[in-house]
Amino acid sequence: MTVSENLMVDTKKVKILILQMLKDMVLNAKGQLITFRPAKVAQDISIWTRKSPRSESVIVRNFLEELVELGLIRVIKRSARGKVYGIMRNTEFWLILEHNNVHEILSFIDGYKSARRSNTSINMLRELTNAQKNKPGTDSHEWWE
Numbered sequence: 581m582t583v584s585e586n587l588m589v590d591t592k593k594v595k596i597l598i599l600q601m602l603k604d605m606v607l608n609a610k611g612q613l614i615t616f617r618p619a620k621v622a623q624d625i626s627i628w629t630r631k632s633p634r635s636e637s638v639i640v641r642n643f644l645e646e647l648v649e650l651g652l653i654r655v656i657k658r659s660a661r662g663k664v665y666g667i668m669r670n671t672e673f674w675l676i677l678e679h680n681n682v683h684e685i686l687s688f689i690d691g692y693k694s695a696r697r698s699n700t701s702i703n704m705l706r707e708l709t710n711a712q713k714n715k716p717g718t719d720s721h722e723w724w725e
Contacts, residue, residue: 592686594639597625599682606667606677615656615666618644647673650692 601624605614618641625640644665647653652673656666667674676685 591639594625595643595686596682598640598643599677599685601625602667603677603682603685606674609669612669613656613666615664617662617664619662646693647689650689652689 598621601621602614602616605616618637621644622637622640644653644663648655648665653665653667655663657664667677676688680688
């Protein structure tokens, strides 16, 4: 296995561990909101014992930021100690965590990401096409004459 393939496998394992931890938090929640910090997540999934805890904690932070960008979790608070992330009860992601296994959830996130990325690409192409249609002189060589 190459280094990049090994990293991909490790990244996937870390994401599955993060999702399992979030799922456990959701299933054991008593209130309307669960909160967590990346460092605590990394500590709880026991990746600090590995050779490169800094790089692995970066994987945790990046994955949580990815979930924020997808609108699945929220940044609750920013402080000198970093960000605090949260998931509200009865949101889409809470229900997904509650009723699915972690492999299905990771597949959902990857599918959601690629669908969103392709929608963005399509929307960008549409906007570019519309801008060119509305711009005077794009059909002829007026702009350089």
